[in-house]
Amino acid sequence: MSKNTNKTKPRSGQARFPGIASQARDLGVSRTHLYLVLTKQRQSARLMAAWLKLNKSAA
Numbered sequence: 001m002s003k004n005t006n007k008t009k010p011r012s013g014q015a016r017f018p019g020i021a022s023q024a025r026d027l028g029v030s031r032t033h034l035y036l037v038l039t040k041q042r043q044s045a046r047l048m049a050a051w052l053k054l055n056k057s058a059a
Contacts, residue, residue, distance in 0.1 A: 023054060 017023075017038055024034040027050050034051065036042035 023051065026054065027051065 021031045024031040037044045
């Protein structure tokens with residue numbers, strides 16, 4: 001009898017930040033850097049302000 005040793009959580013099927021790759025490219029930063037700033041694991045006032053401005057104009 002085999003045990004389920006998969007310890008990863010199932011994905012929710014929904015992206016946390018849709019379009020983050022193209023937004024990062026538009027802002028001139030890496031997707032990883034933008035993700036870390038948006039999740040508050042890294043600080044960048046300039047990038048956060050630019051991202052908010054970009055999303056405000058898209059809405």
